[in-house]
Amino acid sequence: MANIKLALVDDHNLFRRGIASILGQVADFELVLEASNGQEFIEKIPRKMPDVVLLDLQMPVLDGTATADYLREHYPLIKIIVLTMHDEDRMVLHLLEKGVSGYLLKDSDPDEVEKAVRKVMDEGVYLNEFVSRAMLRKMTNKTTVVKQSTLYNSKILLSEREKEVLKLICEGLSTAEISDRIFLSPRTVEGHRLRILEKTGTKNTAGMVAYAFKNDLV
Incomplete structure (x- = not known):
């Protein structure tokens, strides 16, 4: 290796x-x-x-x-x-x-x-x-979350499956672990991850997770 x-x-x-x-x-x-x-x-x-x-x-x-x-x-x-x-x-x-x-x-x-x-x-x-x-502390700031979620969630439409995948990514699960959890192939999970990146306009998985918490997407 x-x-x-x-x-x-x-x-x-x-x-x-x-x-x-x-x-x-x-x-x-x-x-x-x-x-x-x-x-x-x-x-x-x-x-x-x-x-x-x-x-x-x-x-x-x-x-x-x-x-x-x-x-x-x-x-x-x-x-x-x-x-x-x-x-x-x-x-x-x-x-x-x-x-x-x-x-x-x-x-x-x-x-x-x-x-x-x-x-x-x-x-x-x-x-x-x-x-x-x-x-999590960011999520408890209700005023900030409400203002930002109103702005962003109207523009970002995630499918139910994308929301499910995003939630599991935010919990720290790997592609293989998500695949096992929701009975999808790793390739399909990765496809969902890429679409979420595109929809949120983030650069990588870390940015996507931060964006999700910041804008109350999960």
Whole structure:
């Protein structure tokens, strides 16, 4: 099995070295690129293309949010996992809608970092308990939800089967697990997922899930 190629972008050298040491202990992980800011990372990509980037948000020169925007436009196949100290719900949902595949806090357990990398490679998204709670708190803000759902739900018409698939995706189920749950082929489930992406105008599964919670679609 081919190694998973990783990039690490963080302006704190000590933290970056610590994470690099942890990643280096995983047999099939290969750290191919390190950078101290987004601009440095972007300049290095053509020489060492990663599968997944662990990306800090607050950095000089080019911060994580701007870097994520650039990657989604120019390198959409690179999976982005934010690794940050920022725990604001607004920031979590904003970045997931931008197409980030996962959101981890810097005090996460090393095992969770490995789990997140594998999950985004296999399924395109990693939704941990922290992210799920942020989404649920957003749903409890009734004023925001009502305003936004009135705006968006009038434009987005999902079939009952699409709603069912979307609900299971939001619960963190994989394509294979959804296939088993609702007795559809994995190919049919994937077809529903692609149509939901198109209808919601989102870039990937993480963005679709964030959009669904934000706009009360599930």
